[in-house]
Amino acid sequence: MPARQPSKPRARRPRSEARPYHHGDLRRVLIDAALQLAEEGAEVSVREAARRAAVSPGAPFRHFPNRDALMAAVAAEAQRRFRTEIEAALDEAPAADPLLRFRAFGLAYLRWAMRNPAHFEIISTGRYFARGSSPELTRDNAELIALTEQMLSGAAAQGLLRSADLKRIQIAGRALVYGFARMNLDGHFPRWGVGEGEIERTAEEVIDLFITGIARR
Amino acid sequence: MPARQPSKPRARRPRSEARPYHHGDLRRVLIDAALQLAEEGAEVSVREAARRAAVSPGAPFRHFPNRDALMAAVAAEAQRRFRTEIEAALDEAPAADPLLRFRAFGLAYLRWAMRNPAHFEIISTGRYFARGSSPELTRDNAELIALTEQMLSGAAAQGLLRSADLKRIQIAGRALVYGFARMNLDGHFPRWGVGEGEIERTAEEVIDLFITGIARR
DNA sequence: CCTAAAATGTAATCGATGATTACATAATGG
DNA sequence: CCATTATGTAATCATCGATTACATTTTAGG
Numbered sequence: 001m002p003a004r005q006p007s008k009p010r011a012r013r014p015r016s017e018a019r020p021y022h023h024g025d026l027r028r029v030l031i032d033a034a035l036q037l038a039e040e041g042a043e044v045s046v047r048e049a050a051r052r053a054a055v056s057p058g059a060p061f062r063h064f065p066n067r068d069a070l071m072a073a074v075a076a077e078a079q080r081r082f083r084t085e086i087e088a089a090l091d092e093a094p095a096a097d098p099l100l101r102f103r104a105f106g107l108a109y110l111r112w113a114m115r116n117p118a119h120f121e122i123i124s125t126g127r128y129f130a131r132g133s134s135p136e137l138t139r140d141n142a143e144l145i146a147l148t149e150q151m152l153s154g155a156a157a158q159g160l161l162r163s164a165d166l167k168r169i170q171i172a173g174r175a176l177v178y179g180f181a182r183m184n185l186d187g188h189f190p191r192w193g194v195g196e197g198e199i200e201r202t203a204e205e206v207i208d209l210f211i212t213g214i215a216r217r
Numbered sequence: 218m219p220a221r222q223p224s225k226p227r228a229r230r231p232r233s234e235a236r237p238y239h240h241g242d243l244r245r246v247l248i249d250a251a252l253q254l255a256e257e258g259a260e261v262s263v264r265e266a267a268r269r270a271a272v273s274p275g276a277p278f279r280h281f282p283n284r285d286a287l288m289a290a291v292a293a294e295a296q297r298r299f300r301t302e303i304e305a306a307l308d309e310a311p312a313a314d315p316l317l318r319f320r321a322f323g324l325a326y327l328r329w330a331m332r333n334p335a336h337f338e339i340i341s342t343g344r345y346f347a348r349g350s351s352p353e354l355t356r357d358n359a360e361l362i363a364l365t366e367q368m369l370s371g372a373a374a375q376g377l378l379r380s381a382d383l384k385r386i387q388i389a390g391r392a393l394v395y396g397f398a399r400m401n402l403d404g405h406f407p408r409w410g411v412g413e414g415e416i417e418r419t420a421e422e423v424i425d426l427f428i429t430g431i432a433r434r
Numbered sequence: 435c436c437t438a439a440a441a442t443g444t445a446a447t448c449g450a451t452g453a454t455t456a457c458a459t460a461a462t463g464g
Numbered sequence: 465c466c467a468t469t470a471t472g473t474a475a476t477c478a479t480c481g482a483t484t485a486c487a488t489t490t491t492a493g494g
Contacts, residue, residue, distance in 0.1 A: 023472075047451060056473050058454085063471090067452065126404040163426070172393065172423045178405070179396020180388075187343040188395070206389045209380070213430020240443075264480065273444050275483080280442090284481065 027063040027073075029053045034074045038118040044128075046070060071122065072134035078119035079137045083144060085112050090147075098154035103211055105148060106177050110203040113181035121185050124178070148173065162216045169214050176210050244280040244290075246270045251291045255335040261345075263287060288339065289351035295336035296354045300361060302329050307364075315371035320428055322365060323394050327420040330398035338402055341395070365390065379433045386431050393427050 023029065033052040037044045046067050047057045064070040089108030093101045113120040122128055123137070132138065152166045163169060180203055183189060189199060240246065250269040254261045263284050264274045281287040306325030310318045330337040339345055340354070349355065369383045380386060397420055400406060406416060 026471080045451065046453090057451090058474080059472050061453070124403055124405075131404050165422075165426075168419075168422050168426055171397075171419065172426050174405075175396035175400055175423060176389065176393045177396070178400055179392035179394070179398075182399050183392055183395055186341055187348050188341075188391075202385075202388065205382075205385050206392060209382075209385055209389050210430065213427065243442080262480065263482090274480090275445080276443055278482070 023053065023055060023059075026053060026055060026059060030060050030063065030070060031073050031077055034070060035077060035119065038074070038122060039116075041118065044071065044074070068129035068133055071128040072137070075122045075129065076134050076136045076140075078116070079123050079140050081116075081119070082112055082123060083140055086144065098151045098158065099160050099211060099215060102148065102151045102155065102173075103207060105151065106173070106207040106210075107204060109177050110181060110207070111200060114184055114200055114203065117185050120181055124182070145170075145174070160216060161214055163214065173210060173214075176206065180206060240270065240272060240276075243270060243272060243276060247277050247280065247287060248290050248294055251287060252294060252336065255291070255339060256333075258335065261288065261291070285346035285350055288345040289354070292339045292346065293351050293353045293357075295333070296340050296357050298333075298336070299329055299340060300357055303361065315368045315375065316377050316428060316432060319365065319368045319372065319390075320424055322368065323390070323424040323427075324421060326394050327397060327424070328417060331401055331417055331420065334402050337398055341399070362387075362391070377433060378431055380431065390427060390431075393423065397423060 030049045030053055033049040034044045036052070037048060042048070046060050046064075049070070050057050050060050053059075060070065064073065086105060086108045089104050090101060093104035095101075148170060149166070152161070152170055155161050156164065156166060161169070184199065247266045247270055250266040251261045253269070254265060259265070263277050263281075266287070267274050267277050270276075277287065281290065303322060303325045306321050306328075307318060310321035312318075365387060366383070369378070369387055372378050373381065373383060378386070401416065
């Protein structure tokens with residue numbers, strides 16, 4: 001790409017007094033508005049996102065062919081944040097013990113899901129946009145799954161596991177964690193203890209129960 | 218209630234040739250239409266249900282105050298079918314072994330969820346109507362949960378369990394099964410083996426893995 | 435029976451939404 | 465400097481949930 005002056009502050013040339021006809025980076029602003037809408041528990045509508053961006057109802061369609069595409073972009077952003085947090089947790093986990101890393105993975109997963117329920121929902125449900133509509137998200141998710149497979153085969157190599165059927169263990173582990181996150185999302189934890197701490201502690205216990213179940217002893 | 222002739226076939230008195238002004242049992246027909254819509258993968262709209270009942274768009278609101286109420290009724294019906302199948306499976310399970318009954322419960326649960334994904338979604342998600350909007354469904358679900366608690370405490374009494382923390386085991390079990398069902402629903406099983414048999418076999422394996430994990434050996 | 439009230443359906447309409455089209459304005463590059 | 469492209473606006477459409485006024489049928493009480 002040809003080098004260009006990178007600093008020019010977006011042609012700040014007000015026509016008379018108002019904001020410029022062209023928005024700075026509408027695509028980005030729309031995604032952020034949609035993320036915020038979801039976070040607030042409101043249903044994400046294209047029009048409301050446009051409203052928050054102080055732009056006409058038709059403007060978003062210059063950046064996204066339809067609502068699904070916007071939602072896919074929102075999901076991609078949420079997934080990016082999700083992954084960032086998982087990897088940060090793994091960086092702090094002991095490098096040598098695969099089962100402890102597996103545990104840290106599950107904890108970080110549930111912790112994020114508990115604290116960002118709306119975003120987790122958009123990422124996971126596949127009801128907000130056609131599957132395959134966001135290859136970025138699909139690839140990213142596949143990489144996380146591959147990570148868990150590596151941990152499990154590492155654990156098996158060290159003789160830490162009771163069963164050799166890693167595929168089965170992996171699916172069960174995914175189902176357990178995914179199910180816990182979705183139960184929280186879908187209102188199956190009827191106002192538990194005091195605050196969020198209670199539910200996160202339960203998440204930890206459930207993960208430990210699972211790991212104890214698959215570990216050789 | 219006063220006894221009345223029960224057989225009169227709904228006052229079949231056509232005004233001239235057309236169907237009667239009053240529908241036979243519109244409420245029931247609307248619920249069935251909505252169930253069918255969900256089953257077909259379409260999104261359930263009040264208007265479409267009205268269309269299928271050959272009735273005006275406003276008619277459904279004589280029977281349901283709003284869309285949520287219709288969805289709640291649909292969920293109640295689906296839950297009734299769900300529960301019927303679970304209880305049938307338990308009737309055929311051995312009465313003496315709590316863990317085998319627990320297994321049969323999980324299998325029936327997942328089997329139904331795999332074969333009626335749209336209905337399971339409506340039952341479980343709580344996104345289609347306000348929580349508490351269908352006390353019938355809530356109570357029914359609570360009873361099923363109580364069933365699993367009885368099985369687990371029975372298993373503990375017979376010394377079949379490794380841990381005494383039944384609450385933890387129960388939540389983990391629920392999360393596992395719920396998660397598996399939702400993974401299927403949310404498209405996280407990318408076109409597995411040949412048909413449905415493959416995924417139901419995997420469900421069985423996962424349940425067995427869990428039960429083996431919590432059982433004393 | 436008969437008739438008034440209640441139940442149930444229709445027609446018309448409203449506001450919100452996703453989406454499309456024609457048009458306006460700004461940014462960019464030859 | 466100007467033409468092409470990118471980006472935003474305005475107007476419009478169909479669909480949906482919901483409400484209201486009105487029509488018809490059923491039902492119950494005298």
